[in-house]
Amino acid sequence: MKIKVCGLKYSKNIKELVKLPIDYAGFIFYPKSPRYVGDEFDPAIPAIFPESTRKVGVFVNEELDALLAKGKKYKLDAMQLHGGESAEYCKKVKAAGFEVIKAFQMNDSFQFNTLNEYENACDFFLFDTKTENYGGSGRKFNWKVLENYKGTTPFFLSGGIGVQDAEQIKELQHDKLYALDLNSGFELQPARKNADQLEIFLNKLELNTMNKDKYAVNERGYYGEFGGAYIPELLRKNVDELQENYLKILASEQFKKDYARLLDNYVGRPTPLTKAGNLSKRYGTNIYLKREDLTHTGAHKINNTIGQILLAKYMGKKRIIAETGAGQHGVATATVCALFGLECVVYMGALDVERQAPNVARMKMLGAKVVPAISGNQTLKDATNEAIRDWIANPESFYLIGSVVGPHPYPDLVTRLQSIISEEIREQLEKETGNPNPNYVIACVGGGSNAAGAFYHYLNEKDVNLLAVEASGLGVDSGETAATITIGDIGFIHGSKTMLMQDDDGQITEPYSISAGLDYPGVGPLHAHLAVSGRAQFLSATDEEALNAAKVLAESEGIIPALESAHALAALEKMQFKKDDVVVLNLSGRGDKDMETYMKRFA
Amino acid sequence: MNRIDQLFQNKQKDILSIYFPAGYPKLEDTLPTLQLLQDKGVDLVEIGIPFSDPLADGPVIQTAAKQALDNGMTLQLLFDQLQDARKSITMPLILMGYWNTVYKFGIDAFLAECQKVGIDGVILPDLPLEEYKAKFEAAGVHNVLLVTPQTTDKRLGTIEKAASGFLYMVSTASTTGGALQASKEREDYFKKIAALDIPSLIGFGIHDKASFQHAASFSNGAIIGTAFIKALENGNASEFLESLQ
Numbered sequence: 001m002k003i004k005v006c007g008l009k010y011s012k013n014i015k016e017l018v019k020l021p022i023d024y025a026g027f028i029f030y031p032k033s034p035r036y037v038g039d040e041f042d043p044a045i046p047a048i049f050p051e052s053t054r055k056v057g058v059f060v061n062e063e064l065d066a067l068l069a070k071g072k073k074y075k076l077d078a079m080q081l082h083g084g085e086s087a088e089y090c091k092k093v094k095a096a097g098f099e100v101i102k103a104f105q106m107n108d109s110f111q112f113n114t115l116n117e118y119e120n121a122c123d124f125f126l127f128d129t130k131t132e133n134y135g136g137s138g139r140k141f142n143w144k145v146l147e148n149y150k151g152t153t154p155f156f157l158s159g160g161i162g163v164q165d166a167e168q169i170k171e172l173q174h175d176k177l178y179a180l181d182l183n184s185g186f187e188l189q190p191a192r193k194n195a196d197q198l199e200i201f202l203n204k205l206e207l208n209t210m211n212k213d214k215y216a217v218n219e220r221g222y223y224g225e226f227g228g229a230y231i232p233e234l235l236r237k238n239v240d241e242l243q244e245n246y247l248k249i250l251a252s253e254q255f256k257k258d259y260a261r262l263l264d265n266y267v268g269r270p271t272p273l274t275k276a277g278n279l280s281k282r283y284g285t286n287i288y289l290k291r292e293d294l295t296h297t298g299a300h301k302i303n304n305t306i307g308q309i310l311l312a313k314y315m316g317k318k319r320i321i322a323e324t325g326a327g328q329h330g331v332a333t334a335t336v337c338a339l340f341g342l343e344c345v346v347y348m349g350a351l352d353v354e355r356q357a358p359n360v361a362r363m364k365m366l367g368a369k370v371v372p373a374i375s376g377n378q379t380l381k382d383a384t385n386e387a388i389r390d391w392i393a394n395p396e397s398f399y400l401i402g403s404v405v406g407p408h409p410y411p412d413l414v415t416r417l418q419s420i421i422s423e424e425i426r427e428q429l430e431k432e433t434g435n436p437n438p439n440y441v442i443a444c445v446g447g448g449s450n451a452a453g454a455f456y457h458y459l460n461e462k463d464v465n466l467l468a469v470e471a472s473g474l475g476v477d478s479g480e481t482a483a484t485i486t487i488g489d490i491g492f493i494h495g496s497k498t499m500l501m502q503d504d505d506g507q508i509t510e511p512y513s514i515s516a517g518l519d520y521p522g523v524g525p526l527h528a529h530l531a532v533s534g535r536a537q538f539l540s541a542t543d544e545e546a547l548n549a550a551k552v553l554a555e556s557e558g559i560i561p562a563l564e565s566a567h568a569l570a571a572l573e574k575m576q577f578k579k580d581d582v583v584v585l586n587l588s589g590r591g592d593k594d595m596e597t598y599m600k601r602f603a
Numbered sequence: 604m605n606r607i608d609q610l611f612q613n614k615q616k617d618i619l620s621i622y623f624p625a626g627y628p629k630l631e632d633t634l635p636t637l638q639l640l641q642d643k644g645v646d647l648v649e650i651g652i653p654f655s656d657p658l659a660d661g662p663v664i665q666t667a668a669k670q671a672l673d674n675g676m677t678l679q680l681l682f683d684q685l686q687d688a689r690k691s692i693t694m695p696l697i698l699m700g701y702w703n704t705v706y707k708f709g710i711d712a713f714l715a716e717c718q719k720v721g722i723d724g725v726i727l728p729d730l731p732l733e734e735y736k737a738k739f740e741a742a743g744v745h746n747v748l749l750v751t752p753q754t755t756d757k758r759l760g761t762i763e764k765a766a767s768g769f770l771y772m773v774s775t776a777s778t779t780g781g782a783l784q785a786s787k788e789r790e791d792y793f794k795k796i797a798a799l800d801i802p803s804l805i806g807f808g809i810h811d812k813a814s815f816q817h818a819a820s821f822s823n824g825a826i827i828g829t830a831f832i833k834a835l836e837n838g839n840a841s842e843f844l845e846s847l848q
């Protein structure tokens with residue numbers, strides 16, 4: 001659907017609008033209109049809009065010569081004729097090289113057969129509300145009469161459309177509806193448009209393509225300035241191969257079918273969206289938990305491994321390499337490798353092997369080889385280094401990465417595979433509350449995959465606040481922390497330009513968190529971009545805060561969360577929610593693997 | 604003239620290049636090691652900039668880099684150590700490291716220091732080849748590129764166009780310190796690269812006289828890293844270098 005914004009006049013106002021995907025910009029040349037551009041209108045003003053925005057002059061019963069002269073002076077692309085212009089007149093305007101939009105005023109008894117003679121004389125019709133004064137009334141007509149329009153000329157819908165009409169417009173099913181004409185419903189005062197309201201409206205209609213591009217990865221793998229593929233030549237062929245294939249395979253019918261089937265009957269999706277009544281009471285708001293803890297293997301990680309193992313299969317790979325922190329990604333990888341009969345090698349920091357023993361046992365039972373990484377702090381970063389070194393030495397293997405990190409295309413690939421989380425939240429929340437958009441989405445961030453999945457379909461929804469929670473370990477200033485965004489700066493880790501914790505000499509700092517899955521000195525490039533652009537707010541929670549939040553959830557809702565997810569829960573304490581707010585918290589995993597840590601603290 | 608270009612002009616066969624990390628085994632060892640290498644007739648030296656997360660390196664170089672960092676080695680300190688090196692060192696010098704340390708130092712400041720102390724080339728394996736090409740050229744510092752057995756012909760074309768100084772021919776799909784496996788395929792790869800218009804040196808897995816001579820028979824010479832670091836660690840660096848003659 002195209003968008004026309006009409007009744008423009010002021011250059012400063014237009015400069016606020018150029019960031020929006022406006023297809024038609026309307027300038028009113030009818031002196032009796034309150035939005036008349038004036039006798040001395042500067043031709044440079046319409047030209048502020050890019051080439052791709054068509055400039056429309058709006059006229060009422062203007063002399064043909066005067067109209068054509070204006071068209072030339074202001075470099076107009078289209079003429080909107082709002083008076084009693086004849087079909088003959090329209091044809092002449094068209095013959096002069098302008099697109100013609102002929103306006104008609106609707107009421108319940110409008111006779112659509114009067115349009116017949118205009119069918120070939122115009123490019124478009126515009127249906128406006130009938131008034132005394134050629135439109136601009138700010139009122140809507142009864143859109144039901146459109147059902148009587150059976151002509152072939154596409155039309156603009158006009159008359160009093162405002163933000164509140166987005167839902168009704170989505171339901172309008174008319175195959176000749178071509179564009180929306182927006183005017184008085186988006187004004188601060190006549191001819192001064194409200195850019196924020198327009199943006200919200202476009203977002204609601206999912207027409208805001210410009211905004212989409214803002215948070216989407218570009219073809220070179222960048223989110224804003226972050227991302228890319230900073231890899232040694234030794235990995236180039238593998239990474240190129242993946243870059244060339246991943247979108248094709250993800251878009252194929254076979255992949256979509258296999259992926260959907262496995263998510264449904266193997267992973268156990270959709271996962272529930274649970275209204276947490278007691279927690280809601282405690283924080284005086286409305287809290288919903290997205291239950292990734294209920295997936296097979298107990299964390300969101302399996303959404304990603306199912307997708308990547310299919311990719312590996314279609315690419316003919318036989319040996320799978322993975323890194324793991326908490327062991328959840330390792331277990332999820334070992335699981336899908338068992339399912340597909342592929343060899344599986346999982347690198348895990350030696351410290352994590354110790355603190356996540358139950359997951360090590362699970363991986364082994366699933367037939368995977370677990371290799372302890374003994375370099376550095378012996379945690380996730382070091383496991384990732386070892387996995388990448390294995391890939392260098394075994395280029396025929398498939399590296400199944402566990403988060404939205406690594407060289408392009410991994411961040412985008414994993415984000416897409418995790419986006420099922422927000423896809424489901426939207427549907428479930430709409431059913432539950434009538435609105436797919438909550439006021440807040442909260443998720444913990446290690447590399448950032450569960451957060452990316454929970455945020456994905458809300459990235460362009462300005463009214464949804466995105467809260468990302470990092471692990472601050474013993475405190476952000478303690479030197480024992482994993483709060484990358486909070487204390488880090490720009491650098492390069494594991495093939496990606498992103499935010500990371502490093503010293504003045506560019507040496508990567510060893511992170512610390514009680515939670516093995518968050519114990520990482522970098523963060524996915526998408527999150528670096530969301531942080532720097534201000535789209536998401538980054539908070540942090542200490543070990544102690546996370547432990548306490550886990551206890552609160554266990555006792556109030558009967559759910560033991562993973563220590564990682566407990567960091568997201570800890571954010572509830574830090575926020576001031578309103579009574580009517582809807583807060584969705586992504587419960588990324590269950591706490592079975594963390595029982596030893598919990599018992600040490602609470603037993 | 605850049606000393607690397609000069610070297611390849613004067614010598615086309617059996618060029619011996621040695622890699623070792625700065626500040627290893629002791630912080631102040633960088634210069635004495637350079638002097639030793641020159642005295643023993645080494646043609647070219649790659650000085651490693653120690654990095655916390657050397658992705659393309661095997662255990663020996665990882666451990667050495669860690670020790671250098673623990674010694675207090677930094678990139679700035681390396682430039683300080685090299686301040687007067689050109690009074691006695693005439694071999695071409697290359698700095699080899701990972702992009703993050705150079706990025707953090709600042710590419711302009713880095714190249715200015717390189718020019719000041721007389722660095723002829725850099726090897727930054729994880730820097731995409733198109734980035735900062737103009738800056739390296741303006742500074743007269745070769746950005747030496749890698750090729751590997753996996754490099755496709757299409758990619759090779761791109762690398763050849765962007766190449767500067769010589770090509771670093773990685774012998775095997777492996778991190779540093781692996782073993783060089785001889786095979787028909789391997790030899791075809793060596794020959795293909797050697798046939799290009801730019802000189803090339805073979806590295807990764809070259810560890811003694813025999814493997815050096817084998818590699819050098821397919822190219823302009825070869826690079827030894829891990830084996831020399833082991834010799835430094837064992838205190839028999841001189842003997843090791845002599846054994847290569």
Ligand SMILES: Cc1ncc(COP(=O)(O)O)c(C=O)c1O
Nearest residue numbers: 328446447448449450517564589
């Ligand atoms: C339950 C759970 N949540 C969160 C994470 C953190 O990873 P990410 O930030 O990629 O979601 C992990 C990682 O192991 C995890 O197991």
